Amino acid sequence: MPRFVDRVVIHAKAGNGGNGCASVHREKFKPLGGPDGGNGGRGGSVVLVVDPQVHTLLDFHFHPHVDAPSGKQGMGGNRDGAAGADLEVKVPDGTVVLDEKGRLLADLVGAGTRFDAAAGGRGGLGNAALASRARKAPGFALLGEKGQVRDLTLELKTVADVGLVGFPSAGKSSLVSAISAAKPKIADYPFTTLTPNLGVVSAGENTFTVADVPGLIPGASKGRGLGLEFLRHIERCAVLVHVVDCATLEPGRDPVSDIEALEAELAAYTPTLQGDTTLVDLASRPRAVVLNKIDVPEARELADFVREEVVRRFGWPVFEVSTVSREGLRPLTFALWDMVSEYRKAQPAAVPRRPVIRPIPVNESGFTVESDGEDGFVVRGARPERWIAQTDFTNDEAVGYLGDRLARLGVEDELLRLGAKPGCAVTIGDMTFDWEPQTPAGVDLPLSGRGTDVRLEQTDRPGASERKAARRERRKPGGDS
Template identity: 60%
Template sequence: MTTFVDRVELHVAAGSGGHGCASVHREKFKPLGGPDGGNGGRGGDVILVVDQSVTTLLDYHHSPHRKATNGKPGAGDNRSGKDGQDLVLPVPDGTVIQDKAGNVLADLVGQGTTYVAAQGGRGGLGNAALASARRKAPGFALLGVPGDLQDIVLELKTVADVALVGYPSAGKSSLISVLSAAKPKIADYPFTTLVPNLGVVTAGSTVYTIADVPGLIPGASQGKGLGLEFLRHVERCEVLVHVLDTATLESDRDPVSDLDIIEEELKQYGGLGNRPRLVVLNKIDVPDGKDLAEMVRPELEARGYQVFEVSAVAHTGLKELSFALAGLVGEARAAKPEEEATRIVIRPKAVDDAGFTVVKEEDGLFRVRGEKPERWVRQTDFSNDEAVGYLADRLNRLGVEDSLMKVGARHGDGVAIGPEENAVVFDWEPTVMAGAEMLGRRGEDHRFEAPRPAVTRRREKQAERDEADQEFDDFDPF
């Protein structure tokens, strides 16, 4: 059964916003007290957060579909809907988030680092929020906006200071078990290590982490063995340690050729050429291993490597190795630039940015794209004529109609608002004014008008009676 997963495809869906409510306040002796529809709640976000207690992506391998809750709709009496609850997904330290095309969206390193993978939709406004001096009694409300749908790839890259690389059964797991408190599985057959193991090493005042990467073989960078799956765990390590087997039973292998093969695989993988390296000649507790180590050491040192002869079984040479690694880790940490204080980045909108674009496509269709018009379309109830008129007002004020005229749109031309897969298409009818202006005083109800003085009402009734009497006097049946 799979117990370690370091790459998954995750399908996340944020919650949709709740619909606004169209309601009129009613009470005794005041049957039409004005609009009181509440707003809908916003949908919940899907948030990835680094949790040091999580070490694998196994949970998302078994359950790759995750969804946040929707916002609740608004209600009468100015009651707003409840917001949807955010869905927080813990991920291991060192998780890289990519889209399906392989573009990196975020690199999560450090406890508590967060990334909003899918944003919840806005809640729709109720008719109380839509009321104004000109629109005293809106008979509609805005719909909630659907939440984001995202397909993302999570890839775990182990965060460690030192990586142990080498052939299977070179003694990497044994070495990490004696340098730290880690207890990896150890056996005398290849590919004992199937998952990266992490250990913490203390050398003097320096504390650093060390990773045991599963064994590499020729062709690992092209997918042979386990190398392609786990070479990514070497990327974040500041120091590479070649663990070479000096007591191998295979006649066609020796420490120098093993080193050349592993270096070639690291080169093919790319991005690791500038990492400091040292060489560990392991298993010198075996007589033949000790002799072979003494034989190849001068050649390795001539290449510029710092060489250590150790025995994980006999605990020989470990102290010198641990302090040498601490020195390299300290140098790597000192070379890193200091983390700057959090900066607020302000990106002002361009002066000539209208917030939307209008493009004429090859088939003659005019397509409108922009965050505002697309959101407004999603919020419109097209079964309500007043809501459609309100949308026309908003688009007209934004300048969409003027832009359509500038790019050559004419009466009856097709206009689409939104992306090709989810657009609203209609035949354009150019007008001088749109929506409320065409309808006069759309959204106003005389029942909500302030009552006129009693004297004025009596005068008007008397004028109506006088006019009726005059008509009767002027009537001549003959």
């Protein structure tokens, strides 16, 4: 049996950027070929795309993990790695995207609407791109960035012109099946409808959509019954129709009290789409009342008795209908179309959404330095943290290049200004260093072996030349294997 899912949590993971390549061009009779390592490819992004052929979030219910491919590593000969393809994930029209804290990120309405759910990591630069006047043949390359990982909540809010609200067994499903070609489940027990049903209704040459959503009970705005699963599907409706069961035998219920109870729940509901007042102002939405089941004699008498009182108290149009005998259905459909068309004309013209570009100010340093409260410091900022993730800490030359970048950015000057002492702990991203002031950036340094830096010679780790010598010793006959 098919299932309808209108709320899921997905785990979107963008692809990692490929590592850059550290390579030297080697060709006969060209001993100084120079660096020719290519750049790593960009990681693929996770993109949500509205597809009219998708009507439920069921696929994400069974497969919540969405992973985009990573970029390829750069290669020698100035060959860049291939970029990871963006993963386009199809979602239904009317999908709302929320972040981990429940904040609205995107409202996806309209075929083809796109949203970048997770951005792919940038590829690392190869040593050919890192070559400069002072560093003509870099013996290192930058690592690729990690792709963005996010837990997102997807909510499907039905896109319909008319929303039918009412108590369980009020006849909403029967009404939809009578005025449209929809075939919802109909039975003589409460909560027959567990998922929204959408029907297309014709009123002469005009058409509009009607949503039959699960029944409402007092306390639904706080989660009772089907609660929020019902209410989220009426946020987009242009017209709300109260379907009242005039043939109910439950004590203490009458059409007026039913309408008042439903209105209390609508007023107490806090919508998700709080940023768009044209969608969430349920109190100002046009309304109508349908007194249903007048094919039952007692129900017809009750409908005739309360009709004037409903008009006097609420001021809404009232229609008496029977889905069994189809009495009153044609006037109802034309009246609903008039209300929908008037509501559409009253709304301002939709303005196409444009991408928002927020350039970084020229004088923006891009980082902050704060004390950790224990004689150490924490450096925060997009650029320093990205540079840390791109650095291969097994390569002294790469570490020296990182120090130059941080010095040019002004991190060392800020540490000195705040009173940092040599040897104090400095944390950037996931790395903690014992800080030692370096040679000022831009000063020419004596040339050393590839992968080394004279400023880091005090390290206890064997340098590149020592590792090469040890490798030659092991390869000699009788040496250690």
